[in-house]
Amino acid sequence: MATTLRFSLPGLTTSLGLLFMAGAAALLLAAPVRRPAAPTFPLPQTAIVPAVTMLHRLDGEYSRAGRPVDPPRVAINIREPLEIMRYQVSAADYARCVAEGACRRLDKPAPRGDLPVTGVSHSDAADYAAWLSRETGAAWRLPTDREWAHAAGSRLIDDARGLDADAYNPARRWLADYEREANRKAASDPAPRRVGSFGANEHGVYDIAGNVWEWTQTCLRRVAQDAAGRTTSESSNCGIYIVEGQHRAPMTFFIRNPKAGGCSVATPPDNLGFRLVRERSWRDRLPANFSRLLPA
Amino acid sequence: MGEELKLTRRSILAGAAAAGAFVQAASAPAQAQAVMSKATAADVAKLPRIKAKLVDPPFVQAHEQIATGGPKVVEFEMTIREKKIVLDDAGTETFAFTFNGTVPGPLMVVHEGDYVELTLINAETNELLHNIDFHSSTGALGGGALTEVNPGERVVLRWKATRPGVFVYHCAPPGMVPWHVTSGMNGAIMVLPRDGLKDGQGKALKYDKVYYVGEQDFYVPRDENGNFKRYASPGEAHEDVLKAMRTLTPTHVVFNGKVGGLTGKNAMTTKVGETVLIVHSQANRDTRPHLIGGHGDYVWATGKFRNPPERDLETWFIPGGCAGAALYTFLQPGIYAYVNHNLIEAFELGAAGHFKVEGEWNDDLMKQVRGAAGI
Numbered sequence: 001m002a003t004t005l006r007f008s009l010p011g012l013t014t015s016l017g018l019l020f021m022a023g024a025a026a027l028l029l030a031a032p033v034r035r036p037a038a039p040t041f042p043l044p045q046t047a048i049v050p051a052v053t054m055l056h057r058l059d060g061e062y063s064r065a066g067r068p069v070d071p072p073r074v075a076i077n078i079r080e081p082l083e084i085m086r087y088q089v090s091a092a093d094y095a096r097c098v099a100e101g102a103c104r105r106l107d108k109p110a111p112r113g114d115l116p117v118t119g120v121s122h123s124d125a126a127d128y129a130a131w132l133s134r135e136t137g138a139a140w141r142l143p144t145d146r147e148w149a150h151a152a153g154s155r156l157i158d159d160a161r162g163l164d165a166d167a168y169n170p171a172r173r174w175l176a177d178y179e180r181e182a183n184r185k186a187a188s189d190p191a192p193r194r195v196g197s198f199g200a201n202e203h204g205v206y207d208i209a210g211n212v213w214e215w216t217q218t219c220l221r222r223v224a225q226d227a228a229g230r231t232t233s234e235s236s237n238c239g240i241y242i243v244e245g246q247h248r249a250p251m252t253f254f255i256r257n258p259k260a261g262g263c264s265v266a267t268p269p270d271n272l273g274f275r276l277v278r279e280r281s282w283r284d285r286l287p288a289n290f291s292r293l294l295p296a
Numbered sequence: 297m298g299e300e301l302k303l304t305r306r307s308i309l310a311g312a313a314a315a316g317a318f319v320q321a322a323s324a325p326a327q328a329q330a331v332m333s334k335a336t337a338a339d340v341a342k343l344p345r346i347k348a349k350l351v352d353p354p355f356v357q358a359h360e361q362i363a364t365g366g367p368k369v370v371e372f373e374m375t376i377r378e379k380k381i382v383l384d385d386a387g388t389e390t391f392a393f394t395f396n397g398t399v400p401g402p403l404m405v406v407h408e409g410d411y412v413e414l415t416l417i418n419a420e421t422n423e424l425l426h427n428i429d430f431h432s433s434t435g436a437l438g439g440g441a442l443t444e445v446n447p448g449e450r451v452v453l454r455w456k457a458t459r460p461g462v463f464v465y466h467c468a469p470p471g472m473v474p475w476h477v478t479s480g481m482n483g484a485i486m487v488l489p490r491d492g493l494k495d496g497q498g499k500a501l502k503y504d505k506v507y508y509v510g511e512q513d514f515y516v517p518r519d520e521n522g523n524f525k526r527y528a529s530p531g532e533a534h535e536d537v538l539k540a541m542r543t544l545t546p547t548h549v550v551f552n553g554k555v556g557g558l559t560g561k562n563a564m565t566t567k568v569g570e571t572v573l574i575v576h577s578q579a580n581r582d583t584r585p586h587l588i589g590g591h592g593d594y595v596w597a598t599g600k601f602r603n604p605p606e607r608d609l610e611t612w613f614i615p616g617g618c619a620g621a622a623l624y625t626f627l628q629p630g631i632y633a634y635v636n637h638n639l640i641e642a643f644e645l646g647a648a649g650h651f652k653v654e655g656e657w658n659d660d661l662m663k664q665v666r667g668a669a670g671i
Contacts, residue, residue, distance in 0.1 A: 066667040108523075169657040170664070171629035178631050178652060182560035190385050224669040233670040259643060270385075 041096065041135045044089075046278055047204040049082040049151050057158050059145040059242050060221035061250075064229065068173055070160040071223070076146065084143060084151045085275040087195040087206050088116040088214065094128060102131035107256065115192045116212045118271035122241050122253040125215045125274040132276065139279035145218035147277055148244045155201045155208035159247040184246055190270035213245030213269035220250045245269055331409045331458050340411060340454075345369045350402040353483075353552055354507040354564055354649075356575075359405040361502055362492040367409040369454070374401065375417040376426045376445075376467075378530060381480070383514060383548050384555040384646065390516050391530040392553070393426065393467060393481040399553035400510025401465070401483025403575055406457050407490045413454040418445040423530060425469050426476070430455065431617070432463035432485055440468040457487040461600035462619035466579045474541060474580070475534065480512055480553065482579035484619040489601050493573075493594075493623070496604025501594060501623055503573040507564050509585075511578040511636065511647060512553070513546035546581070549636065550646040558634070558649030568629055568655025575599075577619035583647070585622065586611040586637035589630065592622040611637045628662065629655040 058071040092113025097103035104127065106119050120128075125142055132140045149156050161176050188211055198210030220240040224233045243251045249269055251258060258268035348357055348370050374396045381392040381399065395401025406412055412433070418426050425446050429438035433455035436442045445451045466482035467473075493501040517525045517536035524547070527533035540547070551558045558564060566572050571593075576585050585592075594605035597612040599620045606612070614620040626632075636647035 063667045063669075066664065068667075168659070169629065171631075171653070171655075171657055174630045175652060175654065178563075178650075182563065186561045191387065222668060222670075224667060235670040 041132070043136055043138075044093075044132070044276070045086045046083045047086045047151070049084060049153070049203045049205070051078055051081050052150065053077045054150065056146060056149055057160055059218055059248065060223050062223045062225065064225045065227040066224075067168060068170070069163050069225075072229075073158070073160070078146075078150055080280065082143075082147055082150055083278040083280065084147070084205060085277075086200075086204055088212055088273045088275045089125075089128060090195050091115045091117045093117065094120070094124075097128050097131045100131070102134075103127045110192065112194075114194045116195050116207070116271075116273045118192050118212055118273050119256045120215075120272055120274065121256045122215050122251070124256070125276075128274075129276050139281065140276040141279060142215055142217040142274060143277045145216045145242045145244065145248075148214065148216050151203060151205050151277075152208045152244070153201045153203050153205070155205075157209055157246055181247070185270075188246075188270060192271055192273075209246045211246075211270040212273040213243040213249065213271065215251075215272065215274040216242045216244055218242045243269060243272060331456075340369065343367060343369050343411065345371060345413075347371045348404065348406075350374065350396060350404065352396075352398050353400055353402060353510055354558060356403045356486075356506045356508050357405055359488075360407075361488065363407040363410075363488070363490040367407070367411065369411040369413050370406045371413045371415070372404055373415040373417070375419055376422060376481075377419050378422045378424065381553060383516070383550065383553075386524075388516055388524045388548070389526050390514055391479060391527070391533060393424070393476050393479040393530075395428070395465075395467075395481060395483050399480030399512055400508070400577060400579075401481070403483065403506075403508035404465075404485040405488065406485070407488050408457055408460040409490060410457050410487075411454055412457055412485070413452065414443075415450060415452050416443055416445055417450045418447050420448040422447040424472075426467050426481070427469055428453075428465055429468040430463065430465045430485065432457060432459060432461070432465075432487055434458065437468060438465075444469065457485075459600065460487050460489040460602060461596070462486045462575050462577070462621050463599065464577050464579045464617055464619050475537060477579050478513060478515060478541060479530075479537075480514075482512075482577070483510060484508065484575060484577040486575060486621075487601075493601060495594060501605075502571065503623060504570040505566055506573040506575065509551050509558065509574060509576045509634070509649060510553075511576065511581075511583050512548075512550055513578075513581045514548040514550070515540035515543070515545075516547045518547075546641075546645060548646050549581075549641040551634075551649045555646035560650075563631075563650040563652050564634075565652045565654075566626055568626055568653060568658075571623060571625040572651075574622045574624070574634070575619060576614060576622070578614055578616055581616040583614050583616075584611050584637045585614065585620070586635055587622075587624060587651075588633040588635060589628070590624055590626065590632055592624055594623040596621045626651070626653050626655070628658055629653050 054076055055073055056076045057073045060071055062069050062071045091110035094117035098105055104124055108119055129140045161173060163173055190211055192212055196206045198207040200206045201208055219236045219238040221236045223231055226232050240250045240252055243249050346368050350357055377394050377397045379392055380389055382389055392399050416428055425444055427440045427443040429440040431438060433439050439453050439455060443451050443453050463485050464482060465485055467476040469476055495501050515537060517540045519525050592609035592612055595609045595612045596605050597614060597620045598618055630653055632651040634649045634651060635642035642648045
């Protein structure tokens with residue numbers, strides 16, 4: 001095939017350029033058309049969380065000179081606003097995806113549609129995001145751990161354990177974790193409540209750190225540092241993702257209902273659910289006066 | 297053995313000067329003989345009486361490990377309560393039949409040679425006839441035939457504790473035994489040797505703490521969608537529960553009444569250096585206790601203290617209808633899971649508890665030489 005094409009270089013660039021221009025124009029015109037004329041699925045309500053510089057406890061398992069320590073808390077500059085669902089995806093929303101054959105059936109669907117969907121794995125959440133993107137013509141995906149923390153705002157719970165790298169008694173950390181999680185469990189009722197029940201934060205995002213933990217797309221990282229705090233190795237396990245809520249927990253991607261498992265004696269999240277962020281498209285990045293000129 | 301039994305009291309005392317092992321061998325049957333000798337009602341009437349104060353498991357009534365004084369009549373009172381209980385975080389309900397309001401019933405403690413005098417009350421609010429069968433007692437179906445009580449009645453039974461060990465007790469009403477037992481109606485009694493626990497070679501064994509773990513299999517019926525059913529009364533549930541029981545596949549296997557009955561806020565606590573006696577009963581089904589990260593220093597798997605304990609066990613087997621006892625001195629701090637080492641039963645059905653252990657880490661016993669990091 002390649003041998004039969006004998007374009008000169010200038011000719012090739014010209015044609016490619018033309019092709020791109022045509023493609024761009026087509027996209028521009030096609031974009032509004034691709035959105036369903038009468039959307040069968042209502043666009044999820046979203047909140048815009050403004051750009052911010054925030055102090056953030058990094059995700060991951062950190063060790064210093066071979067001993068476990070809390071991850072560092074660092075200033076992070078988030079330059080762009082974040083568009084995220086106001087509410088966790090509801091059982092009714094998820095049921096539509098199941099009805100259309102795009103999401104897997106749940107083991108125990110919620111008895112009411114206005115409850116947040118729970119008993120979902122990372123894979124289920126990813127399937128839903130792909131389906132919703134097709135339905136709405138917008139790009140939806142799970143938030144990163146950092147984005148989740150950004151959206152959580154003042155509701156974010158810093159679950160640092162106050163680990164002292166100098167005192168070598170690994171049991172202190174185990175006991176501290178256990179105590180914290182036991183207290184949390186004793187204080188909370190695990191039965192999911194109607195979406196919105198846990199109230200909104202300052203950004204109008206509801207139910208942050210209620211009793212449904214949320215999947216993120218951040219893989220579990222393990223970071224080894226030397227005594228001076230320089231990173232000596234970092235590895236990442238994308239079979240395990242961070243779930244966020246009242247505490248951060250690493251969770252295997254296919255788990256739908258977390259349990260205290262194996263020799264681990266931790267208290268697991270009450271429920272697993274999710275909410276999605278809407279990827280900003282190139283249109284959102286244009287200056288406002290220019291984007292007004294584009295077809296709606 | 298026959299020769300030993302011919303020894304007089306005086307010759308045993310004389311023998312005390314001889315090898316310790318000999319004294320141990322000779323005194324055990326001599327004491328058994330004394331316990332088995334028949335006392336008249338008048339003799340029993342002269343014995344001192346004490347009232348035992350039962351507490352909810354996993355805790356155990358205050359007691360002496362070595363008895364002071366001679367045999368006593370120990371008075372117990374238990375009220376039977378039929379109640380709805382929640383088995384797990386999902387809110388699965390079942391009707392439990394309970395001795396004293398808890399699943400399992402309380403661990404009773406007496407010494408060998410004592411008389412157990414139990415007042416058994418069937419609360420007026422109950423619907424069913426109940427009774428009690430003590431595996432440690434002798435005659436009348438373990439007392440079952442002499443303790444049938446209807447709602448609103450009380451009955452008093454006295455029996456002599458002749459065999460040292462931990463033993464199951466359970467309800468055994470005519471025609472409904474397994475239903476009552478698998479509805480939580482069982483507990484255990486510990487009959488301690490008068491001179492306390494021994495290692496089988498004459499060395500005394502003591503504990504700083506004792507915990508009572510009662511393991512229970514439940515059979516909750518499901519509806520056509522696989523969801524657990526709820527019922528308005530035990531009677532209404534009876535048929536369906538029997539069908540579920542006949543599958544021999546429990547829906548829940550739990551410690552102390554529910555999934556998480558001994559975890560989180562309910563976890564058992566101890567310290568490095570403390571010796572803990574764990575009494576474990578299962579009135580219906582086999583179990584195999586295991587302490588993750590620890591051991592059984594001295595274990596009476598079938599729970600009878602005249603047998604020498606096994607040493608250094610990893611997992612021990614307690615047959616259904618039996619109680620066992622394990623003694624362990626904790627050597628490392630941290631969280632220990634105490635499980636039925638059928639791990640499906642432990643982690644899927646609920647048969648797991650936790651110990652929270654404070655203290656200093658022992659690097660010699662274990663150390664992470666190199667933390668997990670990239671290869």
